[in-house]
Amino acid sequence: MRFDTVIIGGGLAGMACGIRLAQAGQRCAIVSQGQSAIHFSSGSFDLLGRLPGGEAVSDPVAGMAALAECCPSHPYAVIGAENCARYAQEAPGLLREAGIRVAGDCRRNHFRITPMGKAKATWLSIDGYLTTPQVGEFPFKSVCIVNIEGFLDFYPEFIAEELRKYNIECRFGSFNHPDLEQIRRNPSEMRSANIARVFDHDANLEALAEALRQQATGCDALILPALIGINRNDSLEYLRERVGLPIYLLPTLPPSIPGIRAQQALQHRFRALGGEYFLGDSVLSSEIEQGRVARIFTANHGNIPFEARRFVLATGSFFSKGLVATFDRIVEPVFGADTVSRPSRSEWYTLHFFDRHEYQAFGVRTDNRLRVVKEGAVLENLYAVGAGLAGFHPVQEGCGAGVSLLSALHVAEQILKD
Ligand SMILES: Cc1cc2nc3c(=O)[nH]c(=O)nc-3n(C[C@H](O)[C@H](O)[C@H](O)COP(=O)(O)OP(=O)(O)OC[C@H]3O[C@@H](n4cnc5c(N)ncnc54)[C@H](O)[C@@H]3O)c2cc1C
Structure with missing residues (x-):
């Protein structure tokens, strides 16, 4: 099977990237093994609630610009403050066109109420919350x-x-x-x-x-x-x-009804734009030739390869098995990509549950165009998006959905420019 782009993982990041590419007329496939984080979502999409030092952010666009100074490996800093501001204006339209009715402003956080009644800064909330x-x-x-x-x-x-x-x-x-x-x-x-x-x-x-x-x-x-x-x-x-x-x-404890609906809406939109969605299939291996991914193989399609000019790794973090922790290292299982982590396991976490745990910022190593690095060299046609990227703390910084959406739009734009 041949496509312009194959995306591995159909969570928020994979879907957003696929929608943007399909909208531009690309022949695009998404292979996704199962549920994604959005099935467990609060009904709100966070862009940036706190800076790494803990300072509260009221204007996420200004906060993203500050990140470029203090935290150059954060995905927002890699994407660039101006690009981030532009994608943050575009992303609500992508969600609304899929039928997800969201309200919010990237220049001013509002507050959602958690299942425990606490207020939490967020960017976009689904209508009715x-x-x-x-x-x-x-x-x-x-x-x-x-x-x-x-x-x-x-x-x-x-x-x-x-x-x-x-x-x-x-x-x-x-x-x-x-x-x-x-x-x-x-x-x-x-x-x-x-x-x-x-x-x-x-x-x-x-x-x-x-x-x-x-x-x-x-x-x-x-x-x-x-x-x-x-x-x-x-x-x-x-x-x-x-x-x-x-x-x-x-919101209730998971599974989340608005999350399930949002996932279905994105899937429907991608298919309506001509995208091919292979749900319940896992990418197991790949073949790399001269610094490029030539083809990938999945569980359901056996030795029938998926070939494409570009591939996007959108397999998420530990929650979706896009990253796997062995006793002493962090592994990206599909391509064996290099990962950013800490050498000693004792540095991965602290003993206090609500602390900032370092493992949350572990992820796939990329260059400044979000192309994946393997054995120290960039794979020219493999990009990474979403929760599997390194350099950010989705919970403490309140930026999970934002990193997924903005990195997806950024990679789609680069693929289309190429
Ligand atoms: C439980 C939970 C709740 C969250 N709630 C919120 C929230 O309310 N608001 C917010 O802003 N952020 C939230 N986040 C942060 C979240 O990470 C992002 O919001 C975002 O949804 C992540 O999307 P993603 O597409 O990057 O990754 P994921 O949603 O993890 O999607 C990865 C996808 O890849 C698939 N996959 C993995 N490996 C393979 C493979 N080998 N082959 C094929 N497919 C594969 C998985 O099945 C999955 O569908 C939450 C995170 C978690 C874990």
Whole structure:
């Protein structure tokens, strides 16, 4: 099989790169073995929340420019501050064109509310999520937090404890329905995706609307776990209209319904643009000839190679097995690319869970065009994007989705220029 570009990994970075290339008319394939980090997403996309030294960032574009000074190996510094600013303006359009309704501004972070009720700086949030322009500036004075009976991955008490710090009056409500009984019999089935399917039925959504209407009496707004709309996009509008009050969603523990929807939307968009998506297939090996990747081989296609002029490594970090830690080194398993890490395992992490752990910044070694380095030499037609890049701390710096989107757009632009 021959393509212009083959992308390995279909998470946020691989999809964004593939969409951009397919939009420009390239014959493009994505091979992806399974779920990606976006299936576990909060419903928000972070660009830059903190600098490496811990200083809070309110204007991510200015923050990215500062990174070039203090942290030259950060992907934003490698991509360049001006390019980053340009891609940060473009990325929301790419998401919206795929049907992911996001709001936010790369010049001003807003705050999303975590499953524990804490405020966290972010860039773009999917429509319907509870966000605030500043910490504590909530759009209501009293709220009813409603959970589904028996659902253990949502914590109304913790959320209320946080909201009460800002003098928000909180009440609790709950919802039950005979169609939930089936999945409630087994606690491990009482998960977000199974519950969300129950609310895809009109009658069940209507029953929820009725229960919310009764429980919300006297409140300004309602908060629900993000358990609606896995296969339809009118659920929240429907509930808001029927209840007659603002309703806000909060993320639950994974799997994430907005994340699953976002992944499906990106996949659909890529295919609609003519891209070929090989889901459930893993790239196992490659052949390199004269400093270029000539072909790759996958589990499902055996000895039938994927050939292309360009390849993009978008296999993610440890979470997606794009990087693997052995006892004493960090391995990139598809190409055996060089990796950036620390020599001694004791330097990889600290004993305090919430610390900044060095392993989080480990990744694939690249040149300043994000081309992958193997055995000290650049592979001319292999680029790396996304969570597998070295030099950034996605959790502490709040930049996970931003690095994935901006590096994907940067690499797509270079491939198209070439
Ligand atoms: C659990 C979790 C939750 C997160 N939530 C957020 C959030 O809410 N907001 C935010 O801004 N950031 C979040 N992040 C940060 C996250 O890293 C980025 O947001 C981004 O989604 C990463 O996308 P990616 O495409 O680079 O990698 P991934 O999403 O990890 O995708 C890599 C893909 O490559 C595939 N793959 C791996 N190896 C192979 C192979 N050999 N052959 C074929 N396919 C392969 C994997 O199956 C996977 O689909 C989260 C990260 C994690 C781990």
